[in-house]
Amino acid sequence: MRRQVTALLWRLTLAAGLVCGIGLLPWLTRTDPALTVLKARSAERTPTPEVLAGIRAQLGLDGGPLQLLGQWLGGLPHGDAGRSWISGSAVLPDVLRALGASVLLMAVALVVAVLTAAGVCARTLRRGAARRLGTGRRGGTGSATLAALPEFLLASVLATVVGVQLGWLPALGWYGPQYTLLPALALGLPAGAVLGRLLDDLLPGAFREPWALAAAARGLTGRRIARQAVRRCVPALLPNLGLFVVGLTGGAVAVEQIFDIPGLGRTTLQAALAQDLPVLQAGTLALVLLAAVATAVTRLAARLLTGPALRDGALPTLHRPAPPARSRTPLVLGALLIAVVAAGLTRDPLAVATGDRLRPPSLAHPFGTDALGRDLLARVGHGALDTLLLAAAISAAALLLGVLLGLVPRLSGPLVDTVNAVPPVLLALLVTAVAGGGTATPALAVTAVAWAPLAAHTSALLRQERATLHVLATRGLGAGRWYLLRRELLPAVLPSVVRHALLRLPGVALALASLGFLGLGAQPPSPEWGLLLAENQPYAERAPWAVLAPAAVLALLGALAVTASGGVRLPRRRPSPAPAESPEPAVSREPVGVR
16 A cells, blocks of 8 residues: 555656646746747837837746746636737637547557557467467568658658549548548558567467467367467557557657648647747647556556456466577668668768759669759768667667666656657657757657657566566565566566567657658758658659658668567576475466456
8 A cells, every 4th residue: 555655646746747847838948938929929020128028927927937837737727728829819729629630640540550560460360370380480571661661751652642643532631531541541550560569579478378278279269369369468568559649649740740630749849849838838738648548548458458367476478488580681681781871871971963953763873862963872871870870879778778667667657657748759849949959859859758668568578477477486485586587577578678679779760760850850961861851852752762762771770670679589597496395386277367
């Protein structure tokens, strides 16, 4: 009871700190809100000290931070989130309309993600149901390509090809359910590929559990066994599903921009860029509340799916040694990526040749040229030094931080929920609103949130692993916490978390690229990959190679990360001899949650 009260107080403290930080945004920003409002309402008016003082008094900014926070918090229970500094209209109705559009888009994108994840796992499910997991290799290159596709690029391709050229679906606007399909595909396909790979990583262990072997021996159908195997593995992924829910809502800024969707991400982006802080405050608060609801639902679903086995310590472990992966695919993909980067480094990325504008790929320019005649191979190669090295450093830091915080779920759980409420794009907007833009803004924003999925995954796997029979038996033989952590828990959990970190390496690069695409990162003439995509996006229909070149390298990075993650295996451990008189613990013969 005491631990639950402490965890509740910690959660409430973090939530209160986040809400207070949102309420103090007008005071924390280093720009003068009065000057922003004056430029928006009357650009020709001279910003004299008297005029600015009058605007501050009108906005209520002269009373200090406590009065400012009190006024904002006092208006929320009455449905008053303030008025827009730009238009003067009430903020809350506009934010609620934007939230409704984003939630509808998120729901359809989540359906697409679940269907995509099912397609990624289909081969493993068929082999597991037929008891043939040891034969053949599991796929991964296709899902890696999907996971590595930037949402904004996929959205542009779908809008151009499917919406404009083929005319199958509407490409712009928000006037009915049919307008949700293309943006939902752009958001759901990459998210579903990542979820599918995480589920595909756990399924072999479920199919090798005693209950699955007993069910097959008793003649149960492979489809029923596969269904229970999915149910067995889903609780470990539900925390990450909650992260995807918020990411699909607040992180869809670029997709909403491309498809002209009046969603919450686009609303907060425009508010941050225009320094319309009341709208930014309300949009951020809406994301916080959405994150709290998503987290509560996923935790309840995990408990219902797992059943009393988690409480009683009756779970078999999912993390059994898998057959070693003997594939040369990672070596081939790695060599290809190194070759592309090395070839680009030998060329000048800043050399402008206006006579060679938008030239298609040739021997002189293997990747073609951009709108200024610059060699795209050179720009991709030099941009890799910035994008790949920074993404690798952020991923390593996120892995270390995620594992350490995942070991203490009572501390990290509420912190993950708080960080989960702010997607990288929105966090970068908040950092830009407070401290201004700069080259360090994307790295700080992505690092601040990249550890959260890994910490949630670590704590979820540890929760299930602590409830396994072999850990319960080892604890009964007198093993201490440090011995259990070092010899049983970490060796079982770390390989999955490391593979998860490798799967998210392209996602980190994509997050950096997304911020560059939105103009929040590197500035021209930098060859950073996100900036390359943003610069060449207007020419996607006329010169598709200009955007396909950096996108193909991102897809190559994703394929390399997924195939290389298959080589992360459990270390060999010497079995600890048990006393002769100790009886062998009974093994559950039923799938978790089945009664």
